[in-house]
Amino acid sequence: MLDPSVAAVRRAVRVALSRVAEGGTALVALSGGADSLALAAATAFEARKRGIRVASVTVDHGLQTGSAAVAARAADQARALGIDDAEVVRVEVTGAGGPEAAARDARYAALRAAAAARGAAAVLLGHTLDDQAETVLLGLARGAGGTSLAGMPPSRDDGGVAWARPLLGVRRAVTHAACAAQGLEPWHDPHNAEDRFSRVRVRERVLPVLEAELGPGIAEALARTAEQLREDAEAFAEMIDETIEDIVEPAEAGIAVSVAALAANPVALRHRVIRYVVDSEFGVALTRAQTLEVARLVTDWSGQGPIDLPGCTAARRGALIVFTARA
Structure with missing residues (x-):
């Protein structure tokens, strides 16, 4: 019998792959952690039934001791799942905005290059509902506006490539359970335990307190809030697009x-x-x-x-x- 956690991840990925034509390529961003590993396994399974090619890219930021071995192991796991095109890309993390922002910029640049090289129709990212809830709380703490509180979009177009987050409706505990059910051994990023990072503090301290004091379902409520605000933001964007040309002029x-x-x-x-x-x-x-x-x-x-x-x-x-x- 199929484990419910595996079924949940596959169901979410199935929706994302419905936008990829037969013969097209989907690229999985694979860190080796539970979220992206469960995503890769589900994508490999669902893509085979739809005649879709799958590739994975693991970005080695070089910021931790042994990062090359971690990246190589992630690629090996992808190949074991049937993803023959499993690439490791080493990047140099430089730039302003702090190490987290610089690493993110380098990672996305590598993913864009990999997608372009393969003519990929979609890039799949492993962000979960928990990541979305954390993003909303961080935006709220900064006093950000509605656009920021809308969190991460489930999909966006970038130069004709769909960047999709199929697991935004899936809890992190489900991806961990899916890995366990399939005998996959995810990598546990030590940075996820370092409370010098604000996201880690939100994950390990703030959300558990909210759950304890206000009751269960806080993460889901935050994710619903993001979805509603995103709808509002999209409506405003359409209104602006309809009127902007009539009210601006060159200067x-x-x-x-x-x-x-x-x-x-x-x-x-x-x-x-x-x-x-x-x-x-x-x-x-x-x-x-x-x-x-x-x-x-x-x-x-x-x-x-x-x-x-x-x-x-x-x-x-x-x-x-x-x-x-x-x-």
């Missing part, structure tokens, strides 16, 4: 937005338009405080001068809010 070294159009919109949409314009034109994500200062040029203008923002300035000039690139 010297920047872009301008109609004051009247901003004033006519509800506050939430006005703020999102401001953030959208700055992000798309200058590649900068405004904080809430910065967004509110720009909005005051629309709703509470008394002749105040330009506002300094990361990468640009914002100033009211007649009937326009003009965003200009900083020298």
